[in-house]
Amino acid sequence: MDWRSHVLIGAVLGLGVFVLLGEDVFALVMLTAFSGLSALAPDLDHDSSKGRQWLDVAFVGLAFMTVYGSACGAGICLPAIRNIGSMVVTFLAMAGVYFLFFRFLKPRHRGITHTFAACFAFAVLLYFMTGKMLALAGLVGYASHLIADNELKLL
Numbered sequence: 001m002d003w004r005s006h007v008l009i010g011a012v013l014g015l016g017v018f019v020l021l022g023e024d025v026f027a028l029v030m031l032t033a034f035s036g037l038s039a040l041a042p043d044l045d046h047d048s049s050k051g052r053q054w055l056d057v058a059f060v061g062l063a064f065m066t067v068y069g070s071a072c073g074a075g076i077c078l079p080a081i082r083n084i085g086s087m088v089v090t091f092l093a094m095a096g097v098y099f100l101f102f103r104f105l106k107p108r109h110r111g112i113t114h115t116f117a118a119c120f121a122f123a124v125l126l127y128f129m130t131g132k133m134l135a136l137a138g139l140v141g142y143a144s145h146l147i148a149d150n151e152l153k154l155l
């Protein structure tokens with residue numbers, strides 16, 4: 001199943017759940033979009049998946065903001081030349097960890113990421129990072145992917 005179908009199924013299921021819960025329009029749009037995005041998470045175990053491509057781009061942006069933020073704090077600055085070296089080293093270190101994770105620790109395709117245990121772990125992680133509504137949206141999106149793939153394993 002291609003990524004568009006996964007996003008669509010995740011979003012439709014999310015929309016249904018949050019309409020039933022009586023969310024307002026703004027929350028519906030946000031939560032539905034998040035359910036759709038979460039439906040891509042299980043395929044992060046696949047190098048050419050859309051979720052991986054987007055995560056790669058998001059990672060570069062996040063790494064840049066982290067490096068820039070650690071050099072400049074919250075303010076806007078032009079880092080001095082002497083800071084450039086440490087910024088490059090920090091960026092390369094982050095990129096290295098990211099690369100090594102996906103190169104050596106990435107689970108096999110349709111392995112652990114395609115289980116309900118991973119789905120619940122994803123939701124619990126979201127719960128502690130963002131709260132219960134996004135956790136529920138993530139749970140619905142992730143679970144929709146497993147159901148659409150017909151991968152109904154607990155572990």
Ligand SMILES: [Zn+2]
Binds near residue numbers: 042043114145149
């Ligand atoms: Zn899949």
